[in-house]
């Protein structure tokens with residue numbers, strides 16, 4: 001009699017523990033979002049390029065793919081993702097309310113104009129070697145260096161801005177070219193006279209203008225403008241020194 005009671009107690013205890021585990025697992029599963037958000041990914045090889053500007057690289061990508069229909073592609077990816085979501089949700093054993101809640105949460109996140117669906121992955125190829133049969137064999141791996149994320153709206157804005165300049169070049173290069181064009185003979189003479197033929201770093205006087213440079217204080221490639229306040233006279237030496245400092 002006693003041994004039967006003991007067995008029942010053990011069985012009961014085991015049943016309670018199993019039930020608790022099942023409940024805990026169910027709670028965990030029902031709170032995990034089992035889906036991934038949609039991404040449109042492009043890889044850009046920046047091997048051999050020293051500190052490229054990601055923004056500039058994306059501009060170049062848009063120029064190279066100017067016939068790409070971003071809106072169509074976006075709608076296609078979103079509708080496929082939407083279908084996949086519904087299908088997977090139907091297969092789960094979640095309550096109807098919970099399913100709707102998960103679906104709406106995800107849909108809202110993805111539909112928001114802040115959602116960065118575009119991911120440009122920048123990678124460098126690296127050659128590695130392995131030893132096989134006493135021979136050294138080269139193989140290459142791609143090392144991701146950074147990811148630049150964009151919303152559809154941002155990508156379309158870039159497209160519009162580049163279209164305005166007929167996809168001639170990236171916005172950064174176009175800006176630099178225009179700023180260089182603004183450097184007229186008249187402006188040059190104005191700066192030389194203003195600075196009295198004198199290097200603004202070391203004070204060298206160059207009345208014959210030999211070795212005299214009109215320098216952008218903030219370089220054009222860093223967004224500097226060709227305006228009087230950003231220009232100065234430098235001598236050969238100081239200009240060279242400034243240039244070599246910038247590269248380091």
Ligand SMILES: [Zn+2]
Nearest residue numbers: 199202235238
């Ligand atoms: Zn100088």
